[in-house]
Amino acid sequence: MNEQLDKVAEALKKRGFKAVCCASGAEARDYVMKEAEGAKSVGFGGSVTVKSIGLVEELAKTGKEILRHGDPSLSPEKKVEVMHRELTCDLFLLSANALTMDGRLVNIDGNGNRVAASIYGPGKVIFVVGRNKLVDGGLDDAIARIKRCACPPNCRRLNKQTPCTLTGECADCSSPDRICMVTVVMDRRPRSTDVHVVLVDEDLGY
Ligand code: SF4
Numbered sequence: 001m002n003e004q005l006d007k008v009a010e011a012l013k014k015r016g017f018k019a020v021c022c023a024s025g026a027e028a029r030d031y032v033m034k035e036a037e038g039a040k041s042v043g044f045g046g047s048v049t050v051k052s053i054g055l056v057e058e059l060a061k062t063g064k065e066i067l068r069h070g071d072p073s074l075s076p077e078k079k080v081e082v083m084h085r086e087l088t089c090d091l092f093l094l095s096a097n098a099l100t101m102d103g104r105l106v107n108i109d110g111n112g113n114r115v116a117a118s119i120y121g122p123g124k125v126i127f128v129v130g131r132n133k134l135v136d137g138g139l140d141d142a143i144a145r146i147k148r149c150a151c152p153p154n155c156r157r158l159n160k161q162t163p164c165t166l167t168g169e170c171a172d173c174s175s176p177d178r179i180c181m182v183t184v185v186m187d188r189r190p191r192s193t194d195v196h197v198v199l200v201d202e203d204l205g206y
Pocket residue numbers: 147151152155162163164165169170171172173174175177178179180
């Protein structure tokens with residue numbers, strides 16, 4: 001196992017999070033499926049990481065209520081309704097845009113629904129974080145990572161008309177399609193939420 005993952009897991013535990021290290025995405029999926037056993041409803045934060053390890057399909061098979069605002073079949077009205085319901089689901093799944101070695105989770109969001117649900121509302125929140133999200137530095141380095149490695153590909157994936165979609169670089173734009181509206185640093189586990197961080201020794205998402 002990657003020693004860095006062990007170190008960051010210890011740092012996360014000191015900050016009140018439950019943290020586990022998994023050797024593969026498959027192992028991370030098994031962990032989440034076990035943690036999901038008591039949940040009647042599961043919300044998804046629109047994470048490429050969570051999707052890539054097959055959790056959407058596996059959880060859909062269990063008969064639980066699946067709340068996925070990123071489902072392309074949803075009408076705009078239904079999408080808003082699902083986003084609201086995700087805020088109070090039993091289990092909310094997402095990744096982090098960056099994770100510092102001293103155990104701080106950093107996310108940049110557009111609507112803020114993803115970060116809101118990660119902080120308060122759902123009974124349990126699980127971040128699935130690939131090793132590529134680790135940042136050996138402080139918050140500035142974490143934000144730089146997000147602007148360099150996460151936002152441009154997310155803008156392209158979501159077909160946003162932003163400068164970074166075209167150039168791959170952040171221009172701190174004023175575009176109506178800008179996805180960088182809210183930056184959230186989770187310094188410690190929010191008091192009312194059971195937050196797990198599943199660290200995976202694979203590159204997952206971006
Ligand atoms: S501020 Fe604009 S250009 Fe920069 S990463 Fe965000 S959406 Fe892209």
